[in-house]
Amino acid sequence: MKLVDLHEDLAYSNQMKVDVINGNVQSSIKMLKEFDSLVFASIFPHVETLDERSESLTSLYGTPTHSTYFSFDLFIDQVKFYYYLDRRGFAKVIRDKNDLSSKEVKLLLSLEGADVLRDYTDIYILKELHIYSLGLTWNYDNKFASSCMSKKDYGLTSEGEELVKLANSLGIIIDLAHAGKRTVIDVCNLSKKPVIVSHANVKRLKDHKRNLDDEEIEAIVKTNGVIGITAIVSTLGKGDINSIIDNIKYIGESYGWEHVAIGTDFLGISEVPRGFENILKVKDLAKAIEGHEEEVLWKNAYRVIMDNLGT
Template identity: 30%
Template sequence: MASPCGPGYPSGAMYGSPEARALHARSPAIDLHADSLMWSRWVGYDLHTRHDPPLPLAAIGGHVDVPRLREGGVGAQFFGLVSLPIGQRRGLAAVIHEQIDELDKAVRVAPDRLVKVRTAAEVEAAARRGAVAALLGIEGAHALEGEIAQLDHFARRGVRYLGLCHFSANEACFPAYGQGRRDVDGLTAFGREVVRRCEELGVIVDLAHINRRGFLDACAMATRPPMVSHTGVLGAFAHWRNIDDEQLRAVADLGGCVGVIFCPQFLGGDGLEPVVRHLKHIVDVVGEDAPALGSDWDGFIVPTRDLCDAARLPLLTDALLKGGFSEVQIRKLLRDNALRVIRDNPVPA
């Protein structure tokens, strides 16, 4: 039976070559961004049920669940916590806590299959147990509601990164695109306070969605490695959503990593080749210690057809092998680079 996700891939198949699957067994992938908990909060989406792949033109969600993460050799998933109805300014912290509650419930249902983690050691321990490690990251400092104390509350509940921006301005910064866009303005005074407090708490600063000025401001003051959880790169495709080589160098110089998104709109084409092209550009510009995976699954995107759900990730590994990436480079972008950034932003004892 043909899969609705893409031609030539039967439903329920094990995807990827034996070589690719063996690579995932040795280096279970870490994906830096999926918005699945948003759907759990809204419609009761069950992370433990294997869902059928969605139709291509309706594939704004339904890409991730624990069975398909395991099938695809994904050892750890960062779940993005989305708070922002455009224009709303209060009640956003509560929305984040509700999504964390959804993850906590899912972990209680099957702690042998899904475990909530904060540290690199816990990610590795989950892999040894054969469980999927779940990490949390907030998408947009709107969730702080202008109060730095909110960040402490979120960190205590296990949040490991804070995306400073989303699709509208907030008290910390301005978006690359969206409501309140102001390209000439960087981090606000509150934004600088947020970056400093993130580093004190071991919360990774995520630079997805923020405007270029704010992005470089955050890098200039950083003492810990940041990340860009889900993005494309301008050197591979010109789009407002993508970051340029100076931004790549700013993150790489700090020991950070850059997760490549799986959305054709930002990649410049459908299929695996555009994903490989963006990853290759990062390697060519700043080396093999920077690229990572940032799917944006379940985030109101239609993913590239070959990566329309988590089970298909080994297909990308095959494309990387065919594209000349070495095993060392692939293991770094699948897992090691993200794991290093987690480790280099230690959670206080």
């Protein structure tokens, strides 16, 4: 079975001393080998701390959550970890579209939040490091765009516009997970390439700041992009596998099955949905969406990858 997971926190969990190579918690290289798998391998270079912002995040996710600050040192350390996996033969870092045919576990490096960038031209460096997916924000506003937690959703800044244009020209996928609504609309109106929302759910099914309303979904669809339905329990109606299926079917039936994918956020979440405790449970999802499983589990995401990397 082929699988593209649009978001997993392998490097971050490795720093938390989780065994992401042979482990049995949520996901690991060992479990991913059960599939012909490609994972958007998140780079999440955050230092955790408790402050007033952490209180807002705790309110957002419903569980005690630290706020974070970006660290360039952690950025480098996490990139190095993925290339360690590559050198040791545990996984294959995608350097160009030819690597998509590798039989190993494939890692498409993905930076979660552009805060670590000094200015938009820094994405030339991302390109050299083979980081082919870029999330504009995490849960904080930055110089490029407003986030889902913004108190004043200003959308893309002028520098953010330049970042999106340059990302398009370099073949770097724009990820709108964690973005504010105005940012989502602005990017979708500007981007010449399909965008992704790597890990989010539907606001109509659960009113949550991390979820997408119908206007946002329509904008993403117009770019020919995809939305990765996620396992974040607080964004799901009943917090179980059936809620994940409901989100998949909502987008598939309402907007077209070519626009829905999977973005578990495994190894980045402290609580898992009932019946969807690890990546192997994707096999149960496949049965529940029989007839559309290939589109949802890999074809849609693969199309967006090729439309961007094919430049």
